[in-house]
Amino acid sequence: MARPRDIGELAALVAYADRILPVGAQSSLTGGATPRGEVVVSTRALNHVGLGTDHTVRAGAGVALVDLQRTLTAHGLYYPPVPTFDGAFVGGTIATNAAGAATFKYGSTRQWVEAITVVLADGSLLRLQRGDVTASDEGWFDIAGPGGQLARVPVPSYRMPDVPKLSAGYFAKPGMDLVDLFVGSEGTLGVIAEATLRVIPAPRRAVALAATQSDAQAIAVAHALRDEAARRWRGDGPLDVAAIEYIDEMSLAQLPDEAFTRAGLPRPATASGMLIVQIEVAGDESGALERFAQVLERCGCAGDPVVAAPGDDRAAARLFELREAVPAAVNARVAAAKASIHPDIQKTAGDMIVPFHRMAECLALYRDCFARRGLTYAIWGHLSDGNLHPNVMPASLDDVVRGREALLEIAKGVIAMGGAPLAEHGVGRSALKQQMLRELYGETGVDAMRAVKRTLDPSWKLSPGVLFPERR
């Protein structure tokens, strides 16, 4: 693995290597950061951080978000679009357009990137400030390469689904900014060396956990909370909700008793699901939490919510750990099946998003597709964004095969609902996700992406096989 110490070394490496795979923390869930014989370029040493004026921070691609956040916290600042795994690097999260639980309020990484420095396939540097280069009316960018040579980069004409987060190949819109072409390009168009990110004053947060009795009730609560938040953002009402996470009944059942003990609460006796809600509280908090309790009551939720008081970040972290214990428990179960049943058993999971008003229909589709195939599964994730992760818990290799069939059927269903099967994790080298990308934009859409790549990386040097193969 190569570890360039600065941007100059990175550029030299890219210029001379035949095949490159840039990596950050390698937390990719799509095989995007898993090498297949390329020179693996770690950005770890590009870890400089400098606070700018006007609420910006300049950070090297190798800065872990947890470290970025620590630096920002010391100055009362915050970077909102942090994925659930905060060990991910700045470069990796830009490359995948990562999104956190609070996308509902803050959007995905894309909205927070002000400027980037990218090393192109020939080793030249492209420094882009948002607003400097936009697509021509005819639908292309002209990029000056070394020696003044011009590369004309076409903007694909496919229409992206209108959802709050999307990590499904190249961003494409009339008049788009060139920065946006690189955000979410998964290392296939250039290596991101550093970025200037927007930050905000650190919000004061409370976290509340509420038990629900059915998917329908969880969605009703989320619906009401989204409405409350929208009112608050219009300047009316006390309840500022930034994120609503959902854990379904089977997810709850995977949690060991210790997870509840660590969170400081008993395992709910009758709940069939749980909501974990992040509430932002500016000053006097009582109004917000009172309104929250009223929403739960109106939706028929039994029992009082468990609340981490505003500013009690430790208690909040304990509640979020309970949420994180779900994927950990499911992954452990998959690993155990792999060890004891068949070595080819793998995580078989989806990352679908639909417009929120289609959420009930979407969840019903998940359950129907898995139930018809007799599969055991758990569902959790970012309910406020319409982005839940269905995870099969395979007990055989056949379950993996049927799980993938189910996920493909779900992908087609969510596309028909105006959603996308590739919300935040990207496409990577997963054959299933690459198939989903073709379902979303058709073969011609993926060909349009190939045309973009060919202009910027004619020798197919950068992350070959990520997003799509070189040829159909």
Ligand SMILES: Cc1cc2nc3c(=O)[nH]c(=O)nc-3n(C[C@H](O)[C@H](O)[C@H](O)COP(=O)(O)OP(=O)(O)OC[C@H]3O[C@@H](n4cnc5c(N)ncnc54)[C@H](O)[C@@H]3O)c2cc1C
């Ligand atoms: C427990 C867990 C929870 C997660 N939760 C979320 C979540 O809530 N939201 C979410 O969006 N994702 C989530 N992920 C997925 C993952 O963390 C994100 O995709 C993250 O953005 C990857 O960052 P990384 O630094 O690990 O990148 P890597 O995994 O190293 O790389 C990811 C891709 O980006 C490319 N890349 C990396 N660095 C660069 C660079 N400098 N320039 C160009 N290309 C580059 C790689 O080639 C690869 O294709 C989760 C993963 C785990 C394990």
